[in-house]
Structures are given as structure tokens and as C-alpha cells.
Amino acid sequence: MRTGAMHGTQAIDPICGMTVDTRSAAGVIERDGQMYYFCSTGCKAKFDAEPQGVAEKQSQSGCCSTKAAEAVAPPQTGCCGGGAGTAVQLNAHGAAEQPLHQIGGAGRRTNPVQQGAAHGAHIHTTAGADRSEQVGGRIKEATAEEAQEKAYRALMRKFSFAAVVSLPLVLLMFAEFIPAWREALMPYHRLIGVISAVISLPVLLWSGGQFFVGAWNGLRNHNTNMDTLVALGTGAAWVYSTIVVIAPEVFPAGTAGMYFEVAAIVIALILLGQALEIRAKSRSSAAIRKLLELQAKTARVIRNGLEVDIPIAEVIVGDTVLVRPGEKIPVDGVIIEGESAVDEAVVTGESVPVDKAAGDTVIGASINKTGAFTFRATRVGKDTALARIVEMVEQAQNSKPPIGRLVDSISSYFVPAVMIAAILTFLAWFNFGPQPVLNYAVVTMVTVLVIACPCALGLATPISLMVGVGKAAEHGVLIRNGEALETASRLTTIVLDKTGTITKGKPELTDVLPFGDFTEETVLRFAAIADKRSEHPLAEAIVNGARKRGLEVDEPEQFNAIPGHGVEARVDGRRAAVGNRKLMQREGVALDAFEQAAMRLADEGKTPMFVAVDGRPAGIIGVADTIKEDSITVVRALQRMGIEVVMMTGDNERTAKAIARQVGIDRVLADVPPEEKARQVEKLQVEGRPGNERGGRRARLVGMVGDGINDAPALAQADVGFAIGTGTDVAIEAADVTLVGGSLRGVVTAIEVSRATLRNIKQNLFGAFIYNTLGIPVAAGVFFPLFSVLLSPIIAGAAMAASSVTVVTNANRLRSFEPQVTGKEN
Amino acid sequence: MTTTEIIVTLAGFALIAWIVWYFWLWKGKPVAAQSGAGGVLEVDVTVKGGYQPAIVEARTGQRLRLNFTRREASTCGEEVVLPAFGRRAHLPQNTSVPIEIVPDKPGEYEFTCGMNMYRGKIVVQ
Numbered sequence: 026m027r028t029g030a031m032h033g034t035q036a037i038d039p040i041c042g043m044t045v046d047t048r049s050a051a052g053v054i055e056r057d058g059q060m061y062y063f064c065s066t067g068c069k070a071k072f073d074a075e076p077q078g079v080a081e082k083q084s085q086s087g088c089c090s091t092k093a094a095e096a097v098a099p100p101q102t103g104c105c106g107g108g109a110g111t112a113v114q115l116n117a118h119g120a121a122e123q124p125l126h127q128i129g130g131a132g133r134r135t136n137p138v139q140q141g142a143a144h145g146a147h148i149h150t151t152a153g154a155d156r157s158e159q160v161g162g163r164i165k166e167a168t169a170e171e172a173q174e175k176a177y178r179a180l181m182r183k184f185s186f187a188a189v190v191s192l193p194l195v196l197l198m199f200a201e202f203i204p205a206w207r208e209a210l211m212p213y214h215r216l217i218g219v220i221s222a223v224i225s226l227p228v229l230l231w232s233g234g235q236f237f238v239g240a241w242n243g244l245r246n247h248n249t250n251m252d253t254l255v256a257l258g259t260g261a262a263w264v265y266s267t268i269v270v271i272a273p274e275v276f277p278a279g280t281a282g283m284y285f286e287v288a289a290i291v292i293a294l295i296l297l298g299q300a301l302e303i304r305a306k307s308r309s310s311a312a313i314r315k316l317l318e319l320q321a322k323t324a325r326v327i328r329n330g331l332e333v334d335i336p337i338a339e340v341i342v343g344d345t346v347l348v349r350p351g352e353k354i355p356v357d358g359v360i361i362e363g364e365s366a367v368d369e370a371v372v373t374g375e376s377v378p379v380d381k382a383a384g385d386t387v388i389g390a391s392i393n394k395t396g397a398f399t400f401r402a403t404r405v406g407k408d409t410a411l412a413r414i415v416e417m418v419e420q421a422q423n424s425k426p427p428i429g430r431l432v433d434s435i436s437s438y439f440v441p442a443v444m445i446a447a448i449l450t451f452l453a454w455f456n457f458g459p460q461p462v463l464n465y466a467v468v469t470m471v472t473v474l475v476i477a478c479p480c481a482l483g484l485a486t487p488i489s490l491m492v493g494v495g496k497a498a499e500h501g502v503l504i505r506n507g508e509a510l511e512t513a514s515r516l517t518t519i520v521l522d523k524t525g526t527i528t529k530g531k532p533e534l535t536d537v538l539p540f541g542d543f544t545e546e547t548v549l550r551f552a553a554i555a556d557k558r559s560e561h562p563l564a565e566a567i568v569n570g571a572r573k574r575g576l577e578v579d580e581p582e583q584f585n586a587i588p589g590h591g592v593e594a595r596v597d598g599r600r601a602a603v604g605n606r607k608l609m610q611r612e613g614v615a616l617d618a619f620e621q622a623a624m625r626l627a628d629e630g631k632t633p634m635f636v637a638v639d640g641r642p643a644g645i646i647g648v649a650d651t652i653k654e655d656s657i658t659v660v661r662a663l664q665r666m667g668i669e670v671v672m673m674t675g676d677n678e679r680t681a682k683a684i685a686r687q688v689g690i691d692r693v694l695a696d697v698p699p700e701e702k703a704r705q706v707e708k709l710q711v712e713g714r715p716g717n718e719r720g721g722r723r724a725r726l727v728g729m730v731g732d733g734i735n736d737a738p739a740l741a742q743a744d745v746g747f748a749i750g751t752g753t754d755v756a757i758e759a760a761d762v763t764l765v766g767g768s769l770r771g772v773v774t775a776i777e778v779s780r781a782t783l784r785n786i787k788q789n790l791f792g793a794f795i796y797n798t799l800g801i802p803v804a805a806g807v808f809f810p811l812f813s814v815l816l817s818p819i820i821a822g823a824a825m826a827a828s829s830v831t832v833v834t835n836a837n838r839l840r841s842f843e844p845q846v847t848g849k850e851n
Numbered sequence: 852m853t854t855t856e857i858i859v860t861l862a863g864f865a866l867i868a869w870i871v872w873y874f875w876l877w878k879g880k881p882v883a884a885q886s887g888a889g890g891v892l893e894v895d896v897t898v899k900g901g902y903q904p905a906i907v908e909a910r911t912g913q914r915l916r917l918n919f920t921r922r923e924a925s926t927c928g929e930e931v932v933l934p935a936f937g938r939r940a941h942l943p944q945n946t947s948v949p950i951e952i953v954p955d956k957p958g959e960y961e962f963t964c965g966m967n968m969y970r971g972k973i974v975v976q
Contacts, residue, residue: 052947172929172943239925242900247877250900250927250968420937436967441874445867452863456856483966487932506937 173307180300187232187293190224194286197221218270221285222263229263233292249440251480255295257444258474259288262818265467284471284818291475291822298826302480305833306488308840319371319390320411324355327399337389337405344402348393356389356405363398367391372410373501373766414765417503421494422487426507428786429486436483443477443801450805465806468818472804476821477797481828485789488836493782496842501766502775509761513745514779516728518709519663519772520694520739522702523674523681524562525732526749526769527660527688528650532562534570535631536647538622546576548644552636553578555594555601559586563634566648567603587611589698591634602637603646605677609635618642627679630687656688659769662845664689666776673697673705673739702731702739710744730772747772774844785839789832796828881906881974884915891916891951898928898942902962902971909975911957917973920947930965939965 052063197217200206210217229237237260239252262284269283323334327345337355340346345361348354354367366378369391378394381387387400389409406412447470454466490507497504504510524530537545553571556564557578571578581594581601590611591604602612606623609616614637622645623633631647663670671692674681678695685693694705709727729736729743740746740760748760749767764771804816852860882904887893891914897903898921909915919931921942932939936952954960954975962971 054949172941176929235925238923239900239927242923242925244900246899246901246903246905247874247879248901248969249874251966252925252927419939423932423934423937423939425934432967437970438875440968441870444870448863448867448870452860455859456852479968480966483968487965 173303177300177303180296180303183232183235184293184296184300187228187289187296190228191286191289191293194221194225194289198286215270215273218266218283218285221283222267222270225263225285225289228289228292229259232296233259236292236295249444251440251478253440254443254474254477254479255292257447258471258818258822259291261467261474262291262471263288284468287471287818287822290819294819294822294826295475298830301830302833305830305837308837319353321353321355321390325349326402340402340405342402342405345399346402347397347399348387349397350393350395352393354387354389354391354393354400356402357409358387358389358400358402358404360385360387360398360400363396365396365398366394368394369766372414410765414498414503417505417763418494418498421504421506421510422491424490424506424508426486426490426511426783426786428511428783428790429490429507432482432486432790436479439477439479439482439797443474443479446477446801446805447473454806465815469804469806469815472816472818472821473801475818476800476804476816476825478793478800478825478828481793481796481832482790484829484832484836485793486786488833489782489785489789489839492836492839493778493785493842496782496839497775497778500771500774500778500844501764501768502771502778503763503765504775504779505761505763509745510779511783512726513728513762513776514783515726516668516745516776517725518669518671518727520671520673520706520709520727520729520743521660521690521769522729522731522736522739523672523676523684524650526730527656527672527684527690528652530562530650532566532632532648532650534566534573534646535649536626537644538626538647539644540618540642543638543643545644546574548636549574549646550576550578551596551599551601551638551643552603552634552646554581554596555584555592555603557581558584558594559592561586563632563648564592564603567634567646570648599639601643603634605635609637609642612637612640614640614642616642619645624679627677628683630680630683632676632680650684652684652687653769655768655770659773660688660690662773663776666773666780668776671709673702675699700738702729702736703742706739706742710742728772728776730769747775770844777844778842781839781842785836789835792835793828793832796824800824879905881908883908887916890914893918895920895947896971897922898931898964898969899923900925901928901969905971907971907973909954909973911975912953912955914951914953915973916949916951917962918947918949920945927966928964928969931962932965933960933962935960 054061054063197210200210233255236252236255239250240256243250243253266283266285266288321337324337324340324344325332325334325347326340327333327347332347340356346355346358348365350365360381360383362383364380364382367381367387368378369388371390371392372388381398386403388411389404390411404410407416450473451466451470454469455462458465486507490510493510494504494507504513521527537549539545539548549567549571553568553576556567557580559565568578581596582598583593583595585593587593587604587608590608591602593600593602593612595601602608602614606616609619614635616635619633619635619642623635626633626645626647629647629649631649634646634648636643636646660670669692670690671694672681672685672688672690673694674684675697676684676695678693681693681695685691697705706727706729710725712725726744728745728747729739730747730749731737731740732749736746736748740748745762746760747762747764749769749771750763750765762771762775764775800821804821806815809815882894884892884894884907892909893916894904894907895918896907898919900923907915907917919940919942921928921944924944929942930939931942931948931950933950933952938950938952940948940950942948952973954973957975960973960975962973963969
């Protein structure tokens with residue numbers, strides 16, 4: 026493996042080829058999602074100046090020039106000979122797999138496939154950028170995972186030590202509550218103090234050292250964080266107790282209390298909380314890892330007439346790839362030969378396999394179910410649908426919804442505010458508290474410092490967003506950012522485009538109604554020939570319908586398409602016009618004969634197409650688009666969610682209303698030409714609804730669902746634009762939400778997951794706010810005048826540790842989200 | 852009030868005043884990113900109890916590379932997030948991790964740690 030290759034914590038410097046420990050690398054460069062590690066700043070600068078060139082030089086210069094290239098070249102085909110090769114393949118988890126040439130013995134050819142694989146791997150080292158970028162992505166994952174695991178283990182070690190050492194201190198604390206023990210230990214009070222101070226010191230310095238170092242670093246930077254609070258709280262408790270042991274006489278009688286166990290146990294509990302938080306956080310980011318794990322590891326390509334298995338990172342655009350039943354499709358492409366049913370659920374969230382034949386596109390990471398086929402690779406590496414989904418999901422997870430902005434401004438003031446609260450608490454108890462005032466003042470101050478939890482506030486929004494956006498992606502719904510998610514959760518109106526969204530977008534011929542001396546056959550023949558050169562879907566439906574009825578559709582003698590009206594053509598020397606009512610008016614054709622039949626067709630949800638020959642009415646042709654299987658379910662689900670559903674179409678009002686009735690939509694915007702769609706969305710946005718005015722803000726939040734290409738301006742105008750993709754078009758620019766599966770159900774899922782995520786964020790924020798706003802006054806002792814009870818700093822420390830864990834655990838509840846409307850219902 | 856109480860109370864308020872000045876009112880000095888290889892503006896940011904420098908000056912439309920190096924064991928700063936650019940990076944200890952962005956509009960763009968405690972900003976002119 027070349028540039029960016031990595032084995033555990035080892036990586037290859039792409040410039041000099043040296044093996045570099047990623048933990049101590051002199052430099053790292055992330056470029057387009059790929060990580061490069063360097064042995065020196067010189068290598069880094071060189072790479073920096075010409076990264077592309079370096080990549081190319083490496084691949085062209087052969088395997089001897091760099092060890093990185095050696096890694097690719099197997100010994101039997103490379104120029105370095107056997108033995109020296111350090112080929113490392115990464116699996117989906119970033120873990121090292123056995124090198125190809127080592128399978129079945131180093132340097133020994135085992136079978137033609139392996140041989141070919143080696144050859145293929147060697148000759149295509151120039152596949153460069155895509156391959157290394159894909160691998161780079163995995164390295165990044167592996168590095169973060171390893172670091173998380175390392176941090177978890179370190180925290181648990183420190184926690185274990187603190188817990189074990191705290192145990193005798195806790196026993197001594199309990200002894201205070203048993204009169205007989207207390208009296209027995211009284212003569213040894215000072216000795217016990219000395220022992221406690223000595224025992225707890227390593228807990229503070231080793232287990233809790235990170236808090237003190239963090240607090241000091243922060244202080245030097247005019248910054249505060251959770252470390253500041255923990256260090257101040259536990260430090261104050263320990264220093265106060267130590268002074269009590271060394272010079273008890275400086276304290277007024279009865280105030281010489283010792284709190285060593287408080288310092289040690291609070292540190293132990295917070296360490297445990299942090300360790301649990303790391304574990305929970307790694308589960309929160311599982312969605313992205315899961316997506317990456319879905320990739321196939323190898324591809325079977327045909328090179329030089331041989332079938333060879335190569336890592337998918339080696340596949341280049343134009344490769345012919347062979348896929349057998351039950352195998353994963355390695356990259357995106359177009360089928361050349363063969364047919365099969367393909368399960369694309371991994372990318373689209375759709376559980377029903379899709380039939381594929383020559384000319385159809387296939388998506389990498391989907392599963393080939395039934396037949397074998399070959400396809401031409403069209404998108405590899407970072408360009409595949411899956412890679413783009415991962416990139417989009419990552420970006421969305423790292424964005425911020427507006428709801429998080431308040432927290433941002435609060436958290437920057439939080440820790441100093443808690444420090445001030447602690448000082449005020451100390452002063453209040455010192456000046457107005459009961460005796461012994463110093464004891465009360467110190468204990469309450471420490472309690473205030475250790476109960477406050479800025480992390481719970483800081484984590485509340487991003488952790489839920491991370492889980493929610495990942496969950497949506499699992500169901501084939503790509504949400505562009507946190508703002509889109511928040512707006513989607515508050516939508517009041519959804520506009521559905523009729524053709525292609527509610528209906529299948531493939532109209533079919535249903536009726537032919539001749540007038541006068543025209544027959545069904547002659548009307549249809551005139552219409553089909555006139556429409557033959559038109560690209561309009563309605564024209565296509567007429568031509569196909571005529572063919573199905575056994576008519577031969579010749580070329581028209583003359584043809585003229587009139588946008589928004591229909592077509593004019595010369596057929597058998599006669600002037601034929603096929604189109605809508607506007608075309609007939611333009612042609613001066615009397616509509617009286619048409620009216621009744623046209624109305625009947627429209628009432629049945631069919632589009633009437635008028636046919637005139639030589640300026641005389643010849644007949645009407647009915648064309649109907651079939652409603653998608655899930656349209657009714659989706660409309661009902663949206664209405665149940667309290668969302669008004671509006672249908673928008675360029676079709677005539679009568680037909681549109683008939684379709685709307687069938688799917689249960691009450692409001693229809695008909696006769697809307699494509700260029701008017703955005704304006705109609707804007708009109709809906711400013712349209713006030715009684716009781717829904719919000720101080721000058723738009724009364725309605727409108728979501729628009731369309732195909733993302735024709736509807737781009739309307740999607741951009743809408744508060745949330747939902748683009749229905751086709752699996753491979755995953756990142757539609759104009760859309761805030763892309764429904765990769767192509768199903769309307771995704772709209773419901775997107776709104777459901779957005780609402781669930783926002784609800785989760787609100788729960789987290791509420792919990793964190795309430796915890797801190799109630800916890801701090803309680804810690805300060807507001808209940809003491811009423812009930813004469815004070816919160817123990819140990820309980821405060823436990824509560825603080827638990828609050829972050831609770832936020833992360835609550836966010837993880839979103840992982841069990843299931844959409845209400847699924848494909849199974851239909 | 853006894854003399855001790857008065858002294859302790861005054862000391863307490865003095866400490867509060869210091870906290871307000873030191874943590875809230877103090878403004879860091881901005882550091883302008885320097886032109887590096889390939890015309891990329893570059894600045895090294897040390898992560899140690901915060902970001903040094905915490906204010907980075909950049910120019911509209913010009914690629915900016917922030918080289919973050921975490922010089923502390925504390926996990927507070929182990930992630931850096933640039934929400935406006937949808938970027939997040941894990942920062943292994945003592946390893947320079949560059950993040951490249953192209954700010955296309957003038958304004959102030961924040962970078963924070965994963966929990967929003969460390970805060971810095973990019974001032975784009």
C-alpha cells in the first residue's frame with residue numbers, strides 16, 4: 026500500500042517512504058479527507074508543495090524508489106525481489122490484513138487469480154488518488170477509534186487506582202458516624218489525618234493530575250473548562266484538610282474538619298464518568314463506521330483477459346468488474362452484460378431488491394442477489410455514492426443547528442460564573458452561616474465547584490445531532506446540516522410535485538375518443554405520428570400506446586413543438602395538431618365538441634390530449650399517470666403528523682384534483698408552469714394562517730418535494746427542499762434533504778427523525794440546564810435554612826459524573842428510532 | 852461584622868473582579884496567517900488549555916491551513932470542530948493535524964473543542 030498506508034500505529038511517509046509512528050509523526054496533512062504522516066517537517070513541506078506530483082512520481086518510479094511503493098508490489102512481479110515487501114492491506118476497520126503475496130507462502134504463486142491479483146495491483150499503481158483517499162478515510166476512523174480505546178483504558182486505570190485508594194478513606198469517614206468507633210479513634214485523629222493526606226495525594230497527583238494540568242494550561246490561556254472546576258474543588262478540599270492536619274490551632278474550635286476522602290472520591294467518580302462517556306460516544310458515532318463497513322473489500326476485475334481479485338481501492342474508472350450472486354458490488358457502475366436483482370438497502374434504505382439489466386446503474390456496497398453480471402466501473406474511491414454519503418453525513422454531523430447557538434453563548438461564560446457562585450457561597454456561609462462557619466463555607470464552596478457540569482451542556486446538541494443524522498442516513502435520508510434538520514422538524518406544509526413524486530411519472534395511454542368520421546385507429550395514428558419526434562412524456566405515452574395497439578408509427582412530414590401547448594405536424598399531407606386546450610384555441614379549433622369528453626377524462630384523473638386534423642376536431646386521447654404505491658400512505662402519515670399537504674402540478678385543475686382526491690390531498694395548485702413553482706412556494710410561505718403568526722416571522726414553514734433537477738429553484742426557495750434521488754445522485758445541490766431511496770416515504774422518515782432528534786436535543790438541553798440551575802443552588806445550601814441538610818460534595822461529584830453520561834445515553838436512545846411508514850405496509 | 856469577616860469578604864469580591872477581568876474581559880491578540888507553500892495561508896495552533904493563538908486572521912477566498920497540535924494529555928481538546936465548514940478532526944497528542952478551509956465570505960468563524968469549552972475564531976477579511 027502506498028501513500029498514507031498504515032499498519033496499526035505505523036504509517037508510510039509518502040515522500041521518503043520511511044515507516045512513521047503516527048503517534049509521534051513530525052507532521053500530518055489531511056487533504057480531501059486523506060491523512061498523510063511524515064517523518065520530518067522537510068518531507069511535509071515537500072509534499073505540501075506538490076502533493077499530486079508526489080503521488081504520480083511515486084507510482085511511476087516503480088517500487089524501488091520508495092518503500093511505500095514496495096508495499097504495493099508483490100515480490101514475484103516487482104523489481105525488489107521477495108522478502109523485503111511490507112505489503113499491508115487495510116480491511117474495512119483499518120486493521121491490517123495479510124499481504125497478498127504472503128497467502129500460501131511468501132513469494133509463491135498459488136493460483137491464477139492470486140497471480141493476476143498481484144499483477145493487477147502492480148500495473149495499476151497509478152490508480153493513485155482515489156485509492157489512497159479511500160484508505161485515508163479508514164485510517165482516520167482507525168486512528169480515532171484507537172485513541173478512544175486508549176483514552177478509555179487510561180481513564181479506567183486511573184479510576185481503579187483512585188477507587189482502591191479511596192476505600193480506606195471511606196471506611197474512616199463512616200467510622201465518624203459510629204460513636205464507639207469515633208471515640209476509639211479520637212486519640213489518633215491527627216495520625217489518621219496524616220495517613221489520609223499521604224494516601225490521597227497520589228490520587229490527586231496521578232489519577233487526577235490531568236485535571237490540575239488542564240486547569241493550569243487553561244488558566245495560562247485565560248480559559249476555563251471542566252478541569253478548572255474539578256481541580257479547584259478537589260484541590261481546595263485537600264489543601265484545607267492538610268492545613269487542618271499541620272496546624273489545627275489556626276482554626277477556631279470545632280472547624281478543623283478533614284475532607285481528604287471528598288477529594289479522592291470525587292476524582293474517582295469523575296474519571297469513571299469520563300470513561301463511560303467515551304464508551305457511549307463511540308456508540309454515537311457508530312453510524313458512519315457502519316456505513317464504511319458496508320464496502321466490499323475486494324473486486325473481481327477483468328484485466329488482460331484474466332479475472333483478478335484486487336482490493337477495491339485498486340479499481341479504476343473503466344474497469345470491467347464481475348459480480349456473482351450473493352456478492353457485494355464493489356464500486357458504482359453500469360451493467361454491461363447479465364441481469365440480476367440487487368439489494369440496494371445499504372445505500373437507499375429500500376428493502377425490496379431492484380431488478381437490473383444491461384444499461385442499468387449499480388451502486389457500490391449493494392448486494393447482488395440472483396444473477397451474475399459484468400459492469401463498467403464509473404465511479405470509484407471518494408466519488409462513489411457510498412463515499413459521498415459518508416462525506417455528507419459527516420459534514421451534517423459536524424454542523425450546528427440554531428438551537429445550539431444559545432448554549433454556545435452560555436458555555437463561554439459558564440465556568441467563570443460557577444467560580445463566582447462558589448466564592449459567593451463561601452462568603453455567604455462565612456458571614457451568615459451557623460458555627461462552625463469555616464467548615465460550612467469550605468464544604469459548600471467545594472460542592473458548588475464539583476456539581477456544575479459544563480460538559481453536559483456542551484454535549485447536549487452535537488451528540489444528538491450525530492446520532493440523528495446517522496440514523497436518517499441508515500434509512501436512505503441524507504440531511505444536509507443541523508439547520509435543515511431543525512427546520513424539517515417544524516414544517517407546517519409540504520408541497521408535493523405531482524408528476525414523478527405522487528405519480529410514477531410514466532404516463533400511459535388509456536382512452537381514445539374519436540369524433541365525426543374519425544375512427545379510434547385514425548385518431549391515434551395521427552396523434553402518434555405527430556408526437557413521434559416529441560420528447561414530452563405525454564407524447565411518449567401516446568406513441569408507445571399506439572405501438573402496443575399494433576399501429577405502425579411513421580415519421581411525420583413536418584414537425585413543430587410548441588412549448589406549453591403541444592405539437593403541430595404534417596401527417597399524410599394533412600395538418601395535425603395534438604396538445605392541450607391552449608393549442609386548440611391557438612389553432613382556432615372549436616372546443617364545443619371536446620368539452621364533455623374532456624371533462625369526463627379529467628374527472629377520472631386522466632390528462633385529455635386534444636387532436637385536431639386540418640383545423641377540425643378529430644378526437645380526444647386520454648393519458649394517465651399511475652399513482653405510486655406509497656403515495657396514499659405517505660399523504661395520510663404527513664396529515665397525521667399535523668402537516669398540510671399541497672399538490673403542485675402543471676397539469677389542468679380538473680385532472681390534478683382527481684389525482685389529489687385519490688391520494689387524499691385537499692389543496693391543489695394546478696396549471697403551474699415549471700418556472701412558476703418557486704413563486705408558488707414563496708406565496709405559500711408568506712400566506713398567513715390564523716393562530717400561527719409568530720411576530721413577523723413567516724407563518725408557514727414550507728417543505729417542497731421534487732426531483733431535484735427540474736424543481737431545483739422551488740427546492741431552493743422552500744424552507745426545506747426534499748430531493749428524490751435515484752440512488753446514485755446522492756448529493757443533490759439544491760436540496761436540504763436528499764431521499765436516496767427515491768421513495769416518498771423518505772419525506773415522512775426525514776420529518777420523523779428530525780422531530781425525534783430535536784426532541785432529544787431539547788431533553789438534553791433541558792436536563793443539562795435544569796441540572797445546573799437547580800444543582801448549583803442546592804449545592805450552595807439553599808435548603809439548609811428549611812431542612813438543615815447540606816448536599817455532600819461526594820454526591821455532587823457523582824451527580825456531575827452522571828450528568829454527562831446521561832446526556833450521551835439519552836442521545837443513544839435515538840439509535841432505536843424506527844420510521845412509522847415502512848415499505849412493508851404497502 | 853468582624854475585621855476577619857470584612858477582610859475575607861473584600862478578598863472574595865476582589866477575586867470575583869479578577870475572574871471577570873481575567874476570563875471574560877481579556878482579549879487575545881489576533882495572529883495573521885502567513886503565506887506558505889503553494890500560496891496557502893498557514894498558521895500553527897497549539898491546543899493546550901485553549902487555543903494559541905485563539906484569533907486567526909485570514910483572507911476571503913484564500914485557502915487557509917490551520918495546523919492544530921494538542922500539547923496536553925487532557926482529553927478536553929482532543930477534537931476540534933469548525934461548524935461553519937462542517938469539519939471535525941481528532942487531534943492525537945503531540946501530532947500536527949492540519950485542517951484546510953477556504954473561507955468564501957468575510958466574517959468571523961468559530962473553532963471549538965468537541966464540548967465547546969475551548970474557543971477560537973478565524974477573522975476573515
